Amino acid sequence: MMGATVASSVLVVAPAAADGTFIQLDAGRNSLNGVLSVSQGPLTFGGLVADYDGGAVASLSVTYQVPGTGDVAVKVGPVVSLVKDDDKSDESVKGGLKVSVDRYTATDFGFLYLLGEVNSIDRSWFVLSQFGLGQSGYAVEFSAGGSDAYDERSIGLSKKLGEGPISLRAGYRFVEEEIFVGVSYNTF
Numbered sequence: 001m002m003g004a005t006v007a008s009s010v011l012v013v014a015p016a017a018a019d020g021t022f023i024q025l026d027a028g029r030n031s032l033n034g035v036l037s038v039s040q041g042p043l044t045f046g047g048l049v050a051d052y053d054g055g056a057v058a059s060l061s062v063t064y065q066v067p068g069t070g071d072v073a074v075k076v077g078p079v080v081s082l083v084k085d086d087d088k089s090d091e092s093v094k095g096g097l098k099v100s101v102d103r104y105t106a107t108d109f110g111f112l113y114l115l116g117e118v119n120s121i122d123r124s125w126f127v128l129s130q131f132g133l134g135q136s137g138y139a140v141e142f143s144a145g146g147s148d149a150y151d152e153r154s155i156g157l158s159k160k161l162g163e164g165p166i167s168l169r170a171g172y173r174f175v176e177e178e179i180f181v182g183v184s185y186n187t188f
Helices: 002-008
Strands: 020-028 031-040 043-052 055-065 073-085 091-107 110-119 124-133 138-146 151-160 166-173 178-186
Antiparallel strands (some): 020 031, 073 091, 124 138, 138 151, 151 166
16 A cells, blocks of 8 residues: 555656646545655655555655656655554654656557656665556556565556546555545646
8 A cells, every 4th residue: 555655656647857746645445645746857856645554654755867867767866754653652754765767658549657666765666557548538557566564566547637637546456455546636
């Protein structure tokens, strides 16, 4: 669950160097997740809050796009997380380094967005592929992630509402065995 949430913090379906804002809120039977990603030039500011079965996490990150990487955006920067385990009375603050690589490609069938990310906090990793289906406004995504604290695989479907920046989402998390629904706002 947390892996899908962390990944959402960097999911931007637009050319890698584009400026914009992405906000997403997903809810499942045992979880609620909020994500914010704002890109301005080479900087991306990310934030997430997740309340899930077993705990909660809040994270902030700032990444810088490495120059000269062409159509593939390579971003590196610090991340800090506040983690709460429901089985323990204390919270822990952890700092680390995040590296992400993403690419957006227009295709004959719509678009293809690929993302890979590693984070030194709890040795987390995440991969995502998202396929846009022509001018229909539909997109299908597949993701996988893991760390010392979680393991998750998911599939999702989103539908853009009209020509505006809002999309509705739904999907299934296989490890959590949970259906989720959500909404996103994307100005990229």
